[in-house]
Amino acid sequence: MARAISTRRKLAFTAIGWLVGLVIFFPILWTVLTSFKTEGEAIASPPHFLFFDWTLQNYFEVQSRSNYFKHMWNSVVISFGSTFIGLAIAIPAAWAMAFSPTKRTKDIMMWMLSTKMLPSVGVLVPIYLLFRDWGLLDTRLGLVIVLTMINLPIIVWMLYTYFKEIPGEILEASRMDGASLAKEIIYVLTPMAVPGIASTLLLNIILAWNEAFWTLNLSAANAAPLSAFIASYSSPEGLFWAKLSAASTLAIAPILILGWFSQRQLVRGLTFGAVK
Amino acid sequence: MATLQTRSAARLMMTPAVLMLFIWMIVPLAMTLYFSFLRYNLLMPGMEEWAGTLNYRYFLTDPAFGAALVNTLLLVGGVLLITLVGGTLLALLLDQPFFGQGIVRLLVIAPFFVMPTVSALVWKNMLMHPVYGIFAWIARTFGLQPVDWLNNLPLFSVTMIVAWQWLPFATLILLTALQSLDEEQKEAAEMDGAGPVSRFIHIVLPHLARAMTVVVLIETIFLLSVFAEILVTTNGGPGTASTNLTYLVYAQALLQFDVGGASAGGIVAVILANVVAIFLIRLIGKNLET
Numbered sequence: 001m002a003r004a005i006s007t008r009r010k011l012a013f014t015a016i017g018w019l020v021g022l023v024i025f026f027p028i029l030w031t032v033l034t035s036f037k038t039e040g041e042a043i044a045s046p047p048h049f050l051f052f053d054w055t056l057q058n059y060f061e062v063q064s065r066s067n068y069f070k071h072m073w074n075s076v077v078i079s080f081g082s083t084f085i086g087l088a089i090a091i092p093a094a095w096a097m098a099f100s101p102t103k104r105t106k107d108i109m110m111w112m113l114s115t116k117m118l119p120s121v122g123v124l125v126p127i128y129l130l131f132r133d134w135g136l137l138d139t140r141l142g143l144v145i146v147l148t149m150i151n152l153p154i155i156v157w158m159l160y161t162y163f164k165e166i167p168g169e170i171l172e173a174s175r176m177d178g179a180s181l182a183k184e185i186i187y188v189l190t191p192m193a194v195p196g197i198a199s200t201l202l203l204n205i206i207l208a209w210n211e212a213f214w215t216l217n218l219s220a221a222n223a224a225p226l227s228a229f230i231a232s233y234s235s236p237e238g239l240f241w242a243k244l245s246a247a248s249t250l251a252i253a254p255i256l257i258l259g260w261f262s263q264r265q266l267v268r269g270l271t272f273g274a275v276k
Numbered sequence: 277m278a279t280l281q282t283r284s285a286a287r288l289m290m291t292p293a294v295l296m297l298f299i300w301m302i303v304p305l306a307m308t309l310y311f312s313f314l315r316y317n318l319l320m321p322g323m324e325e326w327a328g329t330l331n332y333r334y335f336l337t338d339p340a341f342g343a344a345l346v347n348t349l350l351l352v353g354g355v356l357l358i359t360l361v362g363g364t365l366l367a368l369l370l371d372q373p374f375f376g377q378g379i380v381r382l383l384v385i386a387p388f389f390v391m392p393t394v395s396a397l398v399w400k401n402m403l404m405h406p407v408y409g410i411f412a413w414i415a416r417t418f419g420l421q422p423v424d425w426l427n428n429l430p431l432f433s434v435t436m437i438v439a440w441q442w443l444p445f446a447t448l449i450l451l452t453a454l455q456s457l458d459e460e461q462k463e464a465a466e467m468d469g470a471g472p473v474s475r476f477i478h479i480v481l482p483h484l485a486r487a488m489t490v491v492v493l494i495e496t497i498f499l500l501s502v503f504a505e506i507l508v509t510t511n512g513g514p515g516t517a518s519t520n521l522t523y524l525v526y527a528q529a530l531l532q533f534d535v536g537g538a539s540a541g542g543i544v545a546v547i548l549a550n551v552v553a554i555f556l557i558r559l560i561g562k563n564l565e566t
Contacts, residue, residue, distance in 0.1 A: 010373060010374055010375070011374075011375075013369070013372045013373070013374035014374040014375040014376065016369065017369055017370070017372070017374045017376070017377065017380045018376065018380060020366065020369060020380075020384070021379075021380035021381075021383035021384050024383060024384050024387065024444075025383035025384070025386055025387075027395070027398050027402070027403060027440070028386055028387065028390065028398075030402055030410065031394075031398050031402070034402060043408040045407075045412075045413055045416075046413055046417075047410060047413055089292050089293050089296065090293055092290070092292070092293075093289055093292070093294070095286075095289060096286035096287070096289040096290045097290065099286075100282055100285075100286035102283075102286075112293075112297060114553060115301045117497055117550070117552070117553035118301060118546060118549070119501050119522065119542075119545045119546055119549045120501055120503075120522070121501065121521070121522045121525040121541070121542050121545050122304075122305060122308055122542040122543065122545055122546040122549075123301075123304035123305060123307075123542070124525065124526065124529060124530075124542065125307075125311060125529050125535055125538050125539050125542060126303070126304040126307035127304050128529070129307075129535070130307075149296065149297065149300040152293060152296070152297055153297065181281075181282065181285055206389060209391065210389070210390075210391040210392065212391060212392045212393050212504035213501065213504065213522075216393075216503070216504060216507060217526070217530065227392070227393055227394075227504075228393070230391070230393045230394055230397065231393045231397075231504070231507065234397055234400070234508050234509075241401055241402055244397060244398075244401065245398075245402075248394045248397065248398060251391060251394055252390050252391060252394055255391075256386060256389045256390070259385070259386075259388065259389035260382050260386075260389075263381075263385055266388075266448060267448050267449050267452050270449075270494060271490050275449050275452055275453060275487055275490055
């Protein structure tokens with residue numbers, strides 16, 4: 001029996017729900033609104049919420065003040081690069097663990113997870129020194145390597161939980177029909193695994209895009225992705241809130257949209273499959 | 277049935293991932309451990325010498341360490357408290373049918389996708405600024421004295437910012453758990469005359485316990501390494517008022533160039549994180565068996 005819900009109750013929850021939602025979303029909304037203001041209006045008190053002269057000026061100035069799109073491109077290269085390399089390494093590994101498990105598989109999975117729990121500061125000093133000696137400081141290559149390694153355990157785990165759901169009988173049937181291992185992966189496994197791989201890809205791009213410990217410590221003017229570059233707006237030289245807002249809006253918009261699409265996978269990915 | 281051929285193929289396919297992760301973890305960690313026993317400052321190259329446990333004694337008796345340890349615990353504990361209580365309430369709210377539910381859910385989870393540097397800067401400037409910030413305006417509207425958040429309540433302010441970022445995570449996981457609750461069980465309890473409060477305590481809360489554990493443990497792992505939010509807003513200050521362990525080690529390494537001391541601090545952080553990790557591994561390990 002479905003419970004009858006009175007319209008009044010529903011209206012009350014609509015009001016509370018929207019109020020709470022808007023309060024939580026407010027800092028983002030405010031950032032987007034401020035990005036369309038002049039610097040003077042950005043600090044107006046009482047604040048101007050909607051009725052101000054909308055301008056796109058800040059978006060142009062963000063680019064001319066510093067090469068904004070270079071940093072955005074860095075973000076793209078680093079997040080996509082580390083995710084694709086990570087997938088290339090993790091797909092075979094997760095496949096092997098899901099379909100050909102041995103006694104040690106569980107231990108290996110657990111060990112991989114435990115590397116994720118190694119706090120970054122524990123290895124900051126040697127990584128910094130090695131990167132300095134190898135000329136990898138402030139290079140995109142260096143950041144791609146680091147982000148690939150820190151997200152690899154999550155990629156393996158997520159793929160593993162998805163691969164686990166593919167019935168093994170189908171793979172065996174194709175093996176009986178004489179499909180080689182390569183064919184089995186390309187023609188049988190991949191089509192069934194694509195949704196899982198896509199979700200993993202999405203979540204990892206989000207994580208890599210927003211990563212801000214290694215990017216802040218290992219990059220400067222050259223290779224800084226947006227997550228590190230935006231920090232330069234914290235300089236005390238004056239109030240540039242409208243420009244800060246424009247730079248922020250551009251930095252978060254693409255990933256926010258990706259995130260909204262992947263909200264279901266987020267739970268699964270970040271809990272290593274413990275909550276689905 | 278795995279054949280011998282697929283078995284060796286499987287081993288071959290796992291090798292790159294396992295090997296790379298192993299190198300990534302073991303080599304730098306061993307180096308950190310080695311450095312932690314050296315007198316090693318980047319400003320004095322070539323002067324490295326064995327220091328025994330000196331770095332550890334300095335690091336552990338430094339008043340900044342005690343402060344950082346307390347700050348780390350307060351930050352992690354504060355954020356956990358806010359996100360668990362807030363997340364449960366939000367999950368219960370979003371579980372109710374209302375108009376525009378899907379959109380409100382998108383609004384609520386949005387902060388999770390904002391990069392830490394952006395959320396820290398937006399909160400620092402546009403919300404918490406003592407003169408032009410929204411909070412100051414709200415305070416003045418009610419005739420109150422605006423608060424200089426980051427100077428007077430630095431740790432609390434950082435806690436607020438981080439909690440805002442992690443609230444969506446807790447909400448989303450608790451909501452997922454809530455939606456898997458058996459409707460009939462709730463209805464049966466309702467028929468038996470259980471009120472909303474006792475239904476929540478006796479049915480909903482036990483059902484959420486597992487998801488809550490997951491939230492606590494996973495958030496703890498990430499919250500122990502909060503860094504960007506502190507760097508951008510307070511630089512750990514005033515003094516060490518908002519310095520956590522991660523930031524302390526960073527400052528020692530890249531601001532004071534004290535490789536030995538920073539390495540000792542890094543090892544201490546690793547040990548603390550491991551204590552937490554053991555619990556998480558056990559919990560998730562159990563899940564793997566079912």
